[in-house]
Amino acid sequence: MPLTASQVFLLGASFLITLGSFAVLPYMSVLLHVRFGLGLGVVGAVLAVASLVQFSGGVVGAALAARIGLRATMLVALAVRTAGFAAFVPGLTRPLVAVGALFLVSCGAALYLPANKAYLVAGYGHERRPGLLAASGSAFNAGIALGPPAAAPFVLTSPAGLFTGVAVLFALVGAGHALLPGVADEKGERTEEKAEESAEGGAKVGAASGHQDDANPSALSTPSALPPFALTVLAVYVFMFFQHYLALYAVPRTSTAFYGTVLMGYAILLVVAQPLSARRLAALPYATALRIGFGAMAVGTAVLALGGRAGIAVGAVLLCLGEIVLFLKNDLEALDRSSAPAATVFGRQRLAAGLGAFAAAVVGGQLYGAAERASAVPVFWLLVSAQAVVLPALLVVCVAGTRRRARARARRRAGGELVGARHPR
Template structure:
């Protein structure tokens, strides 16, 4: 209890030091997922029912989209390191706006939908590493969990509200919905162009493939890939599963409960998560994922809510702890580290889309999809022990430094990120 209170004090203290630009960034961290989640959670249903794609094909499309959205973050982080955090965020939002314009056009020419979805994912790949790096720019290691969890809370608030707004309209009248989302992204892009520069002085180093991948903290990278692989069984296929057994509106309620849990639990628990031994955090997180996925197999409305809640508690621990460990162990700049973690997330989400889509399709044809969730739960227990094989130091980066000097004081962070 004392540790949780300590985490809450850290959060209050951190929020009290936020400047105007960072408050706008947190507002944007709400508005961007608000717009995205008015559309993206329903894409499996939209592609399957509105455009008539088979679930196997839908799985491949979602896998490709996830691979671009997450794995492209390693390129986004490197570009932010080279060209500046603000500049890359603006480019990313322009690209995402163009993607939603493509979704509007796809209502008249459906083949555009896949390309438009990939374009929005390209924008997301560029945006998030720069966004996170801007948020913790010059912040010491003790306050970083509070800043990151505040950003996560804003993001999850947008993710919670978006499906509630869009649920009744996404299949019946998607045109006005897509237009509204496009306008929202255009406005947010203009606001980002007015942010103060942070790291906007170009760099010459680290632009080649070795520059993108060197300095990876191996264990946090692998743990993040595995966590996203398992979590995205829930993210990709709950929509089809829940809509069949309840409705799109109830699916929106399940998402709302999950996102509210992140908002309520993660910020006050951020200090405790930071101090927890890494092995313990991984054990708690993967066990919660296993329990939640197993409960989903029951298929009732209470089971959908309870399963989503357990999965979210695992998500709260795993995703924040993996990022913090990667920042602590990795020798690269924050933007590059976040990009590398997004690469891990993309590899996991892509594998989940490809494997999960085929398996869910088999279950659907057999008339029983409950076993799909039990198989995912079993993997949560069987695969994490393999991570113990990866307990070794981070891959050395050219010109890197010992990770114990990274992020220890505001002055250290000030020196590490270019343009300050």
């Protein structure tokens, strides 16, 4: 089925929105530190809080979409972001205004994405959702790849013109959204059969294996046992170590040009491969996708520890594979399991991503600093690799324990009711 005009517009808007955003946001640390003279500690705190707002605020965006609708929510979000980028112009001489503008932009991003994704997949079932979400991810990532190099000549020489241009771009994109037809955010398609599978999957596994899942947490690697929200937290947590610290690691060991080439190749691979693999990934069992995704991240970060051009390039390719598999599959699984509106599901997934990104920023700085002081930076990547293996396994063990306790409580209640029935008062 071909894309509708509204879907084509939304995909194009997704590209333009990230193009404009990433023409500015990657350089915020430079502007805050170099232009305004803020300390790196203050800059780090500001960026960490802004990132947390941008991700976790998706829950607020979902609630707003439930109240005023998808199109209206996107319009509000774009108005907020337009105001934020416009406020950067007077903020060039007032640091507090610039920080306020950054938070406005972050709030707008939080409101926009759940409504955008929900509008894109509204009215489409399991067959079309993977391709649509993959195309959306490719559009966003293409903008992310092109935004920083497009803005590089203007960031320090004419930032006022850059911010004005981005604000105008967002205003035009917002005007286009006003012409979109209204679309209802439908409830999830979780059927009774799916609900029963989710609730009783563990019991079926236990029955088939003589209840061995009580003692064998690996039996919980069935799709019904593992929560997509928690796995999204873990996936983003592991991935953001790569996102935050590859530059610090790669540039001194290779060159700025090589690092830029790796990032461009990463973006191209992501943009091309995700839509091509969407259908196969949607058909892949959830447990298998988790093994592939976290396995790729574990091996990729371990390869980064080798250093050199080959190690960094191969590690980046493996991390890209992990991102493609885990990020898309977790969203699809969350949608399939939920009976909530799609915007609500995407809002929760953004919250999960925000928690993972925030944790990576906090933990990663400490780990990388310690490794650097010990002159053993490659060990940092080995520790990240170990986390990609250990943390999902710990989640499986926690789910196993939770299910064992739930079954024990259920058996105790059933036993009490049976005793009451045999010995009525």
